[in-house]
Amino acid sequence: PAKGLRTFMISSSTHENVRFPGFRTEPLPTEQPxxxxxxxxxxxxxxxxxxxxxxxxxxxxxxxxxxxxxxHGGRNGIRAIPLLLLRKRHIxxxxxxxxxxxxxxxxxxxxxxxxxAALFLTQQTFPRSVFAYPxxxxxxxLSLQGVTLNLGGKTLLDTADLHVEQGERVCLxxxxxxxxxxxxxxxxxxxTPDGGTIVRxxxxxxxxxxxxxxxxxxxxxxxxxxxxxxxxxxxxxxAHLIATGxxxxxxxxxxxxxxxxxxxxxxxxxxxxxxxxxxxLGLDPxxxxxxxxxxxxxxxxxxxxxVASENLLLDEPTNHLxxxxxxxxxxxxxxxxxxxxxxxxxRAFVRRLATRIVEVDRSQLYSYACTFDQFLERREERLDAxxxxxxxxxxxxxxxxxxxRQGIKARRTRNMGRVRxxxxxxxxxxxxxxxxxxxxxxxxxxxxxxxxxIEAKQAGFAYPDGYRVFxxxxxxxxxxxxxxxIGNNGVGKTTLLRLLLGELEPTEGSIxxxxxxxxxxxxxxRSSLDPEKSVMDNVANGNDTVTxxxxxxxxxxxxxxxxxxxxxxxxxxxxLSGGERNRLLLAKLFTMPSNLLVLDEPTNDLDVETLELLxxxxxxxxxxxxxxxxxxxxxxxxxxxxx
Numbered sequence: 001p002a003k004g005l006r007t008f009m010i011s012s013s014t015h016e017n018v019r020f021p022g023f024r025t026e027p028l029p030t031e032q033p034x035x036x037x038x039x040x041x042x043x044x045x046x047x048x049x050x051x052x053x054x055x056x057x058x059x060x061x062x063x064x065x066x067x068x069x070x071x072h073g074g075r076n077g078i079r080a081i082p083l084l085l086l087r088k089r090h091i092x093x094x095x096x097x098x099x100x101x102x103x104x105x106x107x108x109x110x111x112x113x114x115x116x117a118a119l120f121l122t123q124q125t126f127p128r129s130v131f132a133y134p135x136x137x138x139x140x141x142l143s144l145q146g147v148t149l150n151l152g153g154k155t156l157l158d159t160a161d162l163h164v165e166q167g168e169r170v171c172l173x174x175x176x177x178x179x180x181x182x183x184x185x186x187x188x189x190x191x192t193p194d195g196g197t198i199v200r201x202x203x204x205x206x207x208x209x210x211x212x213x214x215x216x217x218x219x220x221x222x223x224x225x226x227x228x229x230x231x232x233x234x235x236x237x238x239a240h241l242i243a244t245g246x247x248x249x250x251x252x253x254x255x256x257x258x259x260x261x262x263x264x265x266x267x268x269x270x271x272x273x274x275x276x277x278x279x280x281l282g283l284d285p286x287x288x289x290x291x292x293x294x295x296x297x298x299x300x301x302x303x304x305x306x307v308a309s310e311n312l313l314l315d316e317p318t319n320h321l322x323x324x325x326x327x328x329x330x331x332x333x334x335x336x337x338x339x340x341x342x343x344x345x346x347r348a349f350v351r352r353l354a355t356r357i358v359e360v361d362r363s364q365l366y367s368y369a370c371t372f373d374q375f376l377e378r379r380e381e382r383l384d385a386x387x388x389x390x391x392x393x394x395x396x397x398x399x400x401x402x403x404x405r406q407g408i409k410a411r412r413t414r415n416m417g418r419v420r421x422x423x424x425x426x427x428x429x430x431x432x433x434x435x436x437x438x439x440x441x442x443x444x445x446x447x448x449x450x451x452x453x454i455e456a457k458q459a460g461f462a463y464p465d466g467y468r469v470f471x472x473x474x475x476x477x478x479x480x481x482x483x484x485x486i487g488n489n490g491v492g493k494t495t496l497l498r499l500l501l502g503e504l505e506p507t508e509g510s511i512x513x514x515x516x517x518x519x520x521x522x523x524x525x526r527s528s529l530d531p532e533k534s535v536m537d538n539v540a541n542g543n544d545t546v547t548x549x550x551x552x553x554x555x556x557x558x559x560x561x562x563x564x565x566x567x568x569x570x571x572x573x574x575x576l577s578g579g580e581r582n583r584l585l586l587a588k589l590f591t592m593p594s595n596l597l598v599l600d601e602p603t604n605d606l607d608v609e610t611l612e613l614l615x616x617x618x619x620x621x622x623x624x625x626x627x628x629x630x631x632x633x634x635x636x637x638x639x640x641x642x643x
Contacts, residue, residue, distance in 0.1 A: 140165050141204050141311065141339055142187055147196035149182060156182050158363035159196065169333075170341045171350050171372075174360035176563075176579030176607045180343045181211040183360060184315050187341060207308030211315040213297045221292075222285040224300055225274055228308030235261040236271055240285070243271065270307075277303040280328050281321075282489060295320035295489075306332065312340035318349050319578075319604050322489045323630050345608055347372065348632040362433040390432070397425050443621055444549055446518035446593035453477045453517065453596060453624045454500050458509035461492075461499055469495050472508050475643065479514075479595075482618065482625040484639035493628045494600055496643075500626065501598060520594035522585060522602050529585060531574035535564060538573055539588045546591050562587040578605030586614070595623035603631040 140163040149157040156179030164170055164187075172180045185191040186198060188208040207228060217224050222240050226233035238250050238258035247255060261267035278285050281299045289300060302317050312333075318326050330352050333340065344350055350357075350372045357368045357375040366382065368375045400422045460472035469492035477483060477500075485493045498504045500511065501519060521528075529538050540546050540555040548558065556569055562583045573581065582605050589597075597618070603611055615637050618625055629635055635642070 140199070141201050142206075142341075143199040144186065144193075145197045145199065147186065147193045147198065149179070149186065149191070149193050151179075151182060155363050157186075157193070157360075157365075160363070160365045162358065162365050162367075164339065164341055166339050168339055169353050169355045170358055171354035171356070172341065172343045172358050172360060173345075173350075173375075173608065175609065176583070176605070177577060178360045179363075180360050181315055183365075184208075184313055184341070184343060185210070188313050204311060205309045206311045206313050207305035208313045209298075209301045209305040209315055209317055213294075213301050217289055217297075217300075219289060220285065221278060221283050221287050221289055221300055222274065224289050225278060225285075225303045225307060228304040229270070232261070232270070236267065236274065239267055239271055240274075244286075274303075274307050277306045280332075281325060302329075306337075310336065310338045312337055312342070314340060314342040314344075316343055316345070316605070318344055318346045318630070320489070321630060323486060323632060324488055326630060326632075345603070345606060345611060346631055346633075347608065347611075393425070393429070397422075397429055400425060443590050443597070443617055444593040445621070445623060446595045447516055449479050449517050449595045449623065450515040451479050452512075452514040453479055453481070454514065455512045456500070456506075456509065457512075459499065459506040459511050460508035461495065461504065462507050474509075477624065477626075479624055480622065482638055482640045483627070484635045484642045485626065485628045486630075486635070486642055497598060497600060497626060497628065517596055518592075518594045519596045519598060520589050520592050522589050522597075522599040528588065529573050529581065532572055534570045534572060535559065535576070535584060536569045538584060539591060548591065558591075559584075559587060579607060579610075582606050583610065597621065597623060597625045597627075599625065599627040599629070601628055601630075603629055603634050 142162075142164040144160060144162040146159045146161065147157055148155070148159055162183075172183060174180050182191060186193055188206065188210070189198075189200075190208075190210065217227075220237075223237040226236040226240070229236065234254070235257045238254045239261055241247055241249055242255070242258055250258070258267075275285065281303050283296065283299055283303065289297065292300065298320055302314070305312055305314060317329065321329065326346070326349060330349065333353060342353070354372060355369070357370065357372060359366045359368070359375075359379065366379075368378055370378065400418070404419065404422055454475075454477040456473060456475050458472040458474055460468070461470060462468040485496060487493050495504065499506060501521070502511070502513065536555050536559065539559065544555060545552045546555050546558055547553075556566065559569060560566075564580075564583070564587075568576075568580075573584065576584065582602070586602070602614065606614070611631075611634065615634065618627075618638055625638070627635075627639070
């Protein structure tokens with residue numbers, strides 16, 4: 001809303017019980033709970049009279065807005081401009097019509113174009129109780145208004161709205177491929193929408209961690225991280241060279257600029273902030289960015305965003321971070337960051353940080369100002385209501401189709417309105433977008449292994465250069481154990497897995513395997529996937545069928561269980577997203593019978609729904625599981641022992 005204007009939202013009260021008349025504040029239900037509600041008393045009646053009086057009660061709210069403002073904290077006598085921000089097809093049933101905005105008060109400006117007219121239900125379908133929600137006045141740091149985005153022939157956003165206020169911690173959730181990262185790119189300015197507007201508060205900057213690290217970044221890690229600060233970052237990079245005794249590498253102009261910054265007093269503080277972020281993320285400030293692994297490059301991108309601003313846009317910040325670093329990042333974001341929008345499938349991370357959940361689903365955005373657990377419940381309520389509404393619509397459509405087939409009587413002039421309504425219903429049904437299905441996972445289990453799976457006796461390992469990965473240890477792994485390997489990045493978890501599997505020989509002690517072991521290995525680097533081969537060829541090795549639990553299945557049908565559409569089956573693997581690669585590796589893994597599953601970072605890039613299905617599969621797996629993961633909830637839900 002423009003300055004000086006108060007807005008009202010009209011909604012059904014089916015989510016709340018009104019226990020007494022008069023005004024009171026309470027959280028707004030499901031769709032916009034970050035605003036607050038005032039219950040408006042309505043005249044009671046029965047039948048059509050009751051519905052009519054309620055409808056005109058809403059009109060009275062509009063007409064008597066100055067009176068309500070005077071009594072309840074309003075100002076300037078501005079008449080209310082109604083807004084309906086709720087998703088009408090998920091809250092209401094029936095037709096909706098537009099009502100013009102209320103008249104302006106004398107001497108006040110006209111309604112700005114950015115404030116839309118209200119939407120109200122017709123009298124026949126208006127709810128029996130009415131809430132009027134005065135939206136608290138705010139200045140959104142970022143606003144998406146009616147934004148549409150199409151990429152690769154697919155509509156990712158369709159007239160979507162999103163407002164991010166100062167102090168909010170907004171988590172974007174949704175299935176893999178629905179457009180979360182594209183939405184983040186819109187917020188950062190890296191993408192331009194096909195329609196609608198994006199409004200950014202002047203002077204407010206956001207530090208951005210993109211999904212894909214830009215190719216043009218180069219130089220020492222410190223310089224790349226500092227570059228997020230613009231010209232100040234260039235001066236800080238030069239100051240770092242001075243601090244490390246390498247001022248001879250600077251030109252006279254940069255040397256003078258760096259010294260001026262350091263003498264101001266703030267320069268050393270900013271220099272320390274950059275070093276803190278670099279050190280906490282386990283990076284070497286002098287390392288050449290081009291030589292880093294993909295995981296470490298993402299860490300550099302995270303550090304760059306953290307120091308750039310107190311407002312952040314973070315795309316999967318916890319990927320490739322160990323548990324210790326994730327805990328530090330959580331504390332940093334709570335203590336030092338004002339506003340941030342982030343994408344994450346780490347449920348513990350989201351539970352700790354998010355104050356609002358925004359779900360991207362079928363080109364629409366659904367906002368839930370609640371905890372993550374409450375979001376899961378409310379989303380199910382929304383989907384159930386949507387399913388019931390769709391079933392009622394389909395039933396009505398079937399009745400109308402049966403009517404139109406009755407013959408010439410149905411096409412008389414006096415029935416043409418009904419015919420046009422049927423045509424509109426057909427168009428609406430064709431435009432309906434079905435919700436994406438869920439992954440269907442089934443692990444093939446081989447013959448039971450012996451009771452003893454792996455036994456290590458005083459096993460230790462060191463590289464030829466003398467670097468010791470771990471000291472001698474002893475352990476026994478038995479059939480049915482689900483063991484989680486935890487530790488900081490770089491301490492040797494993957495090396496330990498390879499040692500236990502016999503791919504490496506211990507430099508001390510011994511490792512003994514049990515009988516009848518059939519191993520399936522989900523590797524961290526996805527090296528078992530050929531990036532140049534197609535999706536089908538990676539799973540079936542050029543064949544048309546795969547054998548699943550003794551039955552032949554066409555590879556295309558099998559891959560559809562893992563949500564690969566027909567147009568994705570023949571594309572090369574290097575074009576897939578991270579989540580799609582993980583699903584493909586799981587599909588390949590489960591074509592092989594096993595009684596020992598070894599999973600190295602299986603949760604990276606998987607959406608919440610797929611993670612939960614993977615948990616269910618592993619919980620019911622009768623064999624032995626060894627897993628490396630930094631997803632705390634995933635470990636808590638599955639492992640019986642940690643190593």
